[in-house]
Structures are given as structure tokens and as C-alpha cells.
Amino acid sequence: MRSSSSPASEFAFQPPRPGEQLIYFEHLTKAFGAKHVYDDMDLDVRAGETLVVMGGSGTGKSVLLKCLIGLLSPDTGRILFQGHDLTRFTEEQFMPVRRHVAMVFQGAALFDSLNVGENVAYPLREHFPDMPADEVRARVAEKLALVDLPGTERLMPSDLSGGMRKRVGLARAIATEPEVILWDEPTTGLDPVTTQSINVLINSMKTRLGCTSIVVTHDMVSAFTVGDRIAMLANRRIVQVGNPREMLHSTVPEVRAFLDARRVELFPGGAP
């Protein structure tokens, strides 16, 4: 754990060694009015891994991602990103961070008024205003091909299915070639086949781009498919972190309850 933090103005991403601590949520507390979401919550994320944050609805899984990317602020505690305390960053200071940390939103959050190509080009125009138009077009085509949607630049978001929207959302997120991808419920509302293709995409981001991923989900199949480590969020804190095998054999009551509930859901008459 890094004990010191640097001033925001000095922020510059340093390529991490695989496995070293990249992000650390330290003693995080967050409440919305009377509703407490986190109470002294700790969690670390290592470079190159896919960390799945699992938990029930309303436990604050998405809040964690939004705090990391600066869309929400924790009440107390620190979020250390390569030693920089993000909780002290202003909106302007967050801009370079958002070039390295991208988010894939639950509903994709594509801009309705822009076509697919313009959506994917959006972060490039913001972060690299001097990038030539040809290079932007080439980068857009490359990222759309990477998510198996080549040649869809001229389609409008309203023409796309749920799975395609998520893919375009991913292409937009990886346009700036970020080192960290935050996935907010990537498989919610998708059919099993599309869910599996999204899981394959999450894994391919790690193998092909070497990205660190934080995946927030309550889909256990997805969690165990993509996760190098799984963290269980319950009762306002992380109750257990471990690899999929450790989690599957967990004796922590909150984890057990989650796993057993899913088993009952899949096999109402008893597990085969």
C-alpha cells in the first residue's frame, strides 16, 4: 500500500509492473442522505488483473466506479491511483486521469444525436484535439473492428441492439487506449449468447490490450468467467476478496448467501 500521495498537478501515468498495486480504495465512506453505502471500506486493484466487484442491487457497486472516475466524491477516505489521491482532484485535474481510466456504462450511454463513428471519435476529439481527421477515422475503424462491429460508423444508436450498444460503448471507452477499463453491469439485460460474447470481449481486452479491468456485476456466471479476483460487497464493506476458487468455497455468510441464492435460481429443484 502506498502511504503518501502526490499533488494532482503532478499526475502522469507510469506504466505499472504486472501485479503491482494500481488503485487503492482506503477507508472509504459514502452516504446519500440517511443511506450509508460504504463504511470504512478498503479494496485494492492490481495492474493487469480483472477484478470483479459482486454484490446485490443497491449495495453501491456502481458508486465505486463513479468515485474512481470522479463522477461522485466519497465523503471520507482516499482513492489512490498510482499514489495520487483522486479525492483531492478538481474536475479539471481529473481530465488526464480520464484519458487512462475509461468507463463502459450500464446502458452504454451512447450519445443519441451522434452516429456510431462520431460516438467512438468523441473522446479522441476531447483528449487529442490536434489529431488529424484521417487518424481519427482510422482509430475509430480499428476500435469498431476490435469489438466485432466493423463498418458500422454511419449507424445511429437507435439502430443498434442492446449487445451492439454495449460493444460500441466499449469501442468508445477504448478509443484513447486507456490502461484501466471500468465495466458497469456489462451483461445486465442481455441474452445468454450475447452475455457470453461480452465476457469474451472483457477477457480479450486483458489479453490483447493488457488492460486492468474492474467489473461491477451481480451476474455470477459472468463474474466467475472473467474475474481473476472477485470482491464481495455487502453490509457497506468488502466482506471477502479472493480468486474464483476461493470464493466458490467461501464460508463467509454474505458470500455463501449470494452463491446459494444463485444456485437455487438456476436449479430450483436442487443442484445436479
Add this chain to the structure above:
Amino acid sequence: MTTRQPEVDAAAASGPPSLMDRAKERLESLGALSRMTGQVFSRAVRPPYDWRGLVYHTESLGVRSLPIALLTAMFAGLVISLQFGYFLSRFGVQYTVGRVVILTLFRELAPVLTALTVGARIGSGIAAELGAMTVTEQVDAIRALGADPLRKLVVPRVLACLIVMPVLTVFADVVGLVAGGLVVNFQYAITLNLFFQGALDAVLMPDFASGVFKGAVFGLIIGLVGCFRGLTVEGGTEGVGRATTQTVATTSVSVCLADFFITQLTLNL
């Protein structure tokens, strides 16, 4: 800019708000709106300028509002000309109707009626559009992708309102006056020459300018309130509906209040 509360419904955790809570909430809203106004102005004067966005919104808000603005102005001109013609004829001074109509239109009716009719359309449209973007996380996405929602969404819309409303007010002045001249010519046999000569003799530049100034202030109010309500939507699609209704109510009351104070100010100048 305020942020929404994803996943967690804090309001559900507490009971119905008391009168004190509501007053506090209103004051907080007013404070947030004032803060946003300052942020919008500071961004509007600093480059980069979004000329394309400004032209697009000026066209979409202004040109498409022209029919309703002109129709309202035409009927306002017709009605006040008939009314004034009728009452002035009782005193045998119906030939002065042009003077009264132009002052009423230029100083008061054209800017206020345009703001109330067009403003409701523009303000609620902005609130609905930005509200829908807020609930579908598009506003969050703009921030996450390294852009500033105030600069991208609010500044061009507010500036477009600031440009569009005075222009629509001038159009309303002209259409209302022409409609008034035609109806008194038909109804009271006052020649168009007499009507317009009297009107132009009576009106001074400050009368015209005060109406245009009111239009600009009303435009600013409509743009800011619409954007603020849209960006602070909570509660999904139901919240978007609530925001549009609140925008119409807030802009209408604010326009009437601002009209009173601007009238006081311009009459004393």
C-alpha cells in the same frame, strides 16, 4: 454541477419532507442555479468557442419557434387594437390608437407574451432533452470521456436563448403592430397611414430597447432554468416529466417577476 445518486434511493429511506425541508431544498436549488449561472458565464467568455453548437441551437430553438411567436403576436396585436380602439372611440380620440398600441406592444406585450409562449416551448424542450441525457447517463459519459457538460450542453443553449428571444421579440413587435393597424382600419376606419404615423411619432428608442432588453433577460432565464432542471433530474423518466413541468412553472413565474423589476428600472431611467 450537481451529481445524481445512482442505485441508491436516499429519499426512500426517509419520510415525506417537512415544510422546513422543502424551504431548505428550494434555497439549495437557488444556490446551485446561481452557481451554475456563474460557471456558464465564465465558460462562455473563455475559448474554445462552440460556434457550430451555437448556430445549431439558435436555428433549432429560434427558427422553429417563429410560427408560434408570430401567431401569438398577431393575435395580441389584433385584440389590444380592438380593445383600445373601442375605448378610445368613447372619448372621440380613436385616432391615437396607434400610439397606445405601439407602446403597449413594444414595452410589454411582445416581450412578455413571446417569453411565456415560446419560453415554455424552448425551456421545457431543453429540460426534457438534457433530462433524458441525464437519466441515460449520457451527461456522466460526457464527463467520463474528458469533456465538460456545461461547456458542451449548457453554454450553447443558454447563448442561443439569449440571441433568439430578443430577435423573436422584434418580429413580434412588427407583426403585432401590422395586425393591429389592419384591424383598426377595418373596424374603425382609421387609415393605415394615420395609425402608423401616430405610432411612429409616439415611440422612442428607449421604448423599443426596453422590450428588446426584456427579451434578452427572459431568454437568459429560460435557457438557464431549462438546463438546470434538465441536469438535476432525479428519478428516471418520471423525473424528466416532472422537470419539464417545473421548468414551465419556474420560467413563467420568473419572467413575470423579472418583467416587474425591469419595467421599474427602465421607467426610472
